[in-house]
Amino acid sequence: MKRARTALLWLLLGAVVVALALRHRDDGVEHPVARRQFLAMGTQITITLAAPESANSAAALDDAQQRISAFAQIWAPWGDGALATINQQLRANQTAPIPDDMLPLWTRALSLRARSDGAFEPRIGALVRLWGFDDVARLRSEPPAPAAVRAALSDISAAPLSLGPCAGPVDRRCYGPAPGVQWDFGAIAKGWIVDQTLAELRKAGFDNALVDAGGNLAVRGQHGTRPWRIGIRNPRGDGSAEHPRLLATVDAHDEAVNTHGDYERYFEFAGQRYCHILDARSGMPVQGLQAVTVLHPDAAYADAAGLAVFVAGPLGWREAAARLGLEQVLVVTADGHIIATPALMGRLHAEPGIRIEPMDAPP
């Protein structure tokens, strides 16, 4: 009987080992998802619901796609949508009435502009166009003339910031005249619509969802029985063993994971990379960082504040992140150092061969 008891004890030990092992096996199961993928806002939008495909999920995805497409039409700086019409009126030296349904995002953008000391600047449209970053199909091969950049900058600095009452008896908000200003909400609009879409999906009963607007993404709930797992792109990764495409993965919980990088739209001239992220105060593409990733519960905030951290550059990013209340930040410097804030460091699962350094105290 003693032998039997020993055998049973070994079985017991085995059961404990199995229980522990189970905690780390999470990739054998594909959880059902309903997914919709489409092009809008100049990028690929992917909505993933952690739910089986059904008439309900299809209706929710249809609705989300329609909302995002309508939003994209309203907020495109160029073309024939509402913002494009405002920009046309400003070019014609007219005062532009702002539709009421545009005011929430508009005022949010202005408040984030103030909080970022102008590093995030929605009046940047003319400058973006001057640099040729407004059209994915048309990239410049050389920088614009310095005089043209200076002229665009002085137009921005001379122009008013806030909206005022329109002339006449109707209670509406107007902007202008400011002929040099073209509004472009590109650095907040994707985050905003990602949040709005997640809120609408929740109302429709889909509490577990991921909305990805070209890598600018946020999640709610989880993916089946595990958290949503998000990869963070290696700015110089090409999928080779030396340069993996991802730096790390992170399990996301009801938050946005937002990355700004110098690799999405850029051109090279005389050995210098000119990326699409412009510093509205110098009129020039930002140099010195390859990428900035921020995690924050609010996707619109993550979008605009993440941009402000990128614009702050290699010397100023720590201070900018602290000032903007961003605790979870990952930065890749121009010379390839990968640095994470303490709050994010413990959450990251670095890819093989990737070394992430903890951030020093702010200077």
Next chain:
Amino acid sequence: VTRGDAWVLAVLVALVAWVGIYSWGHPSGGVRQWFAAPVPATWVELRCGDGTPQRYPLSAPRTLDIRCRIGLSRIIIEAGRVRFISSPCSGQLCVHAGWLTRSGEMTTCLPNGVSVRLGGTDNSLPAIDAVSQ
């Protein structure tokens, strides 16, 4: 069977029951994965614009030409991975994106409207749901 053996047996049964109950709903997938259907092979989906995606297995090397908005994009599958090798766009960002290897990764040639997305479960690397980029 002595009283001691009965106790050990009872504890063992309780422990096994606990492991089962605890891990059934555990975020790791728990014991359910032992009963789950076999996972599908790793595949790639190619799509032009908002059209219907075409799915190809990554198990066999091949070259895929897809004509979309402004011309022909060429994509190759090789050694379980996939990449753009040419596309009629000025930026060539999709080509510079290099090899996609992991389930959940995606890249798009926006000017041509061609997107490539990997799916299925990779045995060597955990699947991801999206890439922040």
